Amino acid sequence: MTRDAGRVVIVGGGLAGYSAADTLRALGHSGAITIVDPEPAAYDRPPLSKDLFRADFSLEKIAFADAAALAAKAIDARFGRAAVAVDAQARTVTLDDGDVIPADTILLATGGRPRTLPIPGGDLPQVRVLRTFADAVALRESVTAGTRVAVVGAGLIGAELASALQTAGAEVTLIDPVETPLVPAVGEHMAGHLHGMHTAKGLTTIQGLTAAFEPGEDGVDVVLDGGRRIAADLVVVGIGIVPNTELAEAAGIDVDGGVIVDARHRTSADGVYAAGDVCRRRDDEGALLRRAEHWESAQLDGQRAARDMLGQEPISDGAAWFWSDRHGIHLEATGRLTGAGQVVIRPGDHPTVFLVDDGALVGAAAIDDTMTIRAARRLIDQRIPVTAAELADPSVGLRGLLRAAR
Structure with missing residues (x-):
């Protein structure tokens, strides 16, 4: 059953917030969409630590969309403005300039702020x-x-x-x-x-x-x-982030180490959703899961929240994935690589690491080998049986294991 999300106000223009707005338009939502964020643009964060010393590093280069692209999608972007209050019952968002934006649906995608060390000298300018x-x-x-x-x-x-x-x-x-x-x-x-x-x-x-x-x-x-x-x-x-839950808390929305959401990204307040680094999901058994702080999880959160706001079928969860770049190499990992199971090492210039549990692959990490990780994700998601000997053998391609299981 579809739902008319009406006027949507998204508090936070990071990856989750922007992905939600973009997905709403892609799914045919015709109502007003407003993004509010104190930052000067909706931009990608991974380049901040990877590319900040590149000659071409600029806000324009890392922005998800410029003003013209946002206007073409009829997304009202209030950059340089901070939301100071959310009224969950009245469905309004108040900005730091006093403007009050009415909404039918609110998405909290406020992300997090850097965790600081509560030690002497933590406030020194250096x-x-x-x-x-x-x-x-x-x-x-x-x-x-x-x-x-x-x-x-x-x-x-x-x-x-x-x-x-x-x-x-x-x-x-x-x-x-x-x-x-x-x-x-x-x-x-x-x-x-x-x-x-x-x-x-x-x-x-x-x-x-x-x-x-x-x-x-x-x-x-x-x-x-x-x-x-x-x-x-x-x-x-650089010791992680603290979720920005203050707006939710002041609005009376349930918070516990993040804004609590169900499987459909709904908060405890009707018509208010949350996505990205700020949210913490409660599973079907009632247990609170750890917050996910990786790039893809934020992107998928925004996409899922958009579908949820429109009452559409949810996107199924797959194996988690993240990447990191350092010293000229590209790391990718999927699934879990600790806990129950057998660790399998595939030798090479850089090792490839697998974790097998009960005859199935549950995690993999590799360097400069995107194809292996893509195949590993599919093996994990499809629960295709594998052996430690196959994974340890550099001559055995994981895509071959996928084809053999068809």
Whole structure:
């Protein structure tokens, strides 16, 4: 049964919000669509950590659509404006300039903000974060050849940024409290291989818990919990995000580590949906799932939310997927690579890692091998039986396993 979503106001112009607006139009929704976002455009975030030192890095290059393209789709974009209140009962969104936008359907796609370290010196001007285009521009303008940059957090964003900083000639120190970052995402073997690349490329990696930032003689000192000090000109903290749930909370919408939604992206308030990094799904058994913070999950969230707002059939969930670029290589991973199952390593210049559980593939990670990951996703989604011997053999193509199962 279809639903007339009427006037749709989307709070947040990131990937989830823009994808929802674009999908609504693609599905034939003819009602008003308004996007509200304090940023200057709806733009892609992965290039902020990967490409900020490229000569052609610009807002225009990373924007999803320019003003003409948005106008052609009859999307009213209120960029540079922040939503300060949502009235879930009256279905209105109030902006920071006092304008009140009436709606029939509201989508909260407010994303998140960088998590900060609640330690002494966290507010020093040399301590930065990277989440917005303005953050990237400020960092780019502060780094020249020889600039000493300490990156706190060696996860996906921190590792990508460290690689990009090195290409700009910075002297990079990468700090993380765990010995091998990214194990939960790609498993111990691949995580170790990736982290080892930093040292091989000349970066300094340090395991330690950051206890304080202190003004130094010529910059800022990163003080670890054991007393070790790392001198830097700049520090960038990349330790994840905090979901922007304040609007939802003030509106009386259920929140618990994110805006809670059901399988159809509906919040606890009638006519109010949520998508992207800010939302947290409750499964059919009532359990709250972890928030997904990867690019594809945000894109699919927006697309699914649009379908849900129109009462259309949902898109089925498939194996999760993400990618990362660093030191000239392209990592892709799908499914899960930790937990129950047998780890299988396919040797090569870079290893390919699989996880097999009960005779079926449940996860895979590979470097510079998109075709293998595409095939792996299909094997996972279709529950096609595989053996460890097949996966470990470089001569056995995963697409061949798919064809053999037909």
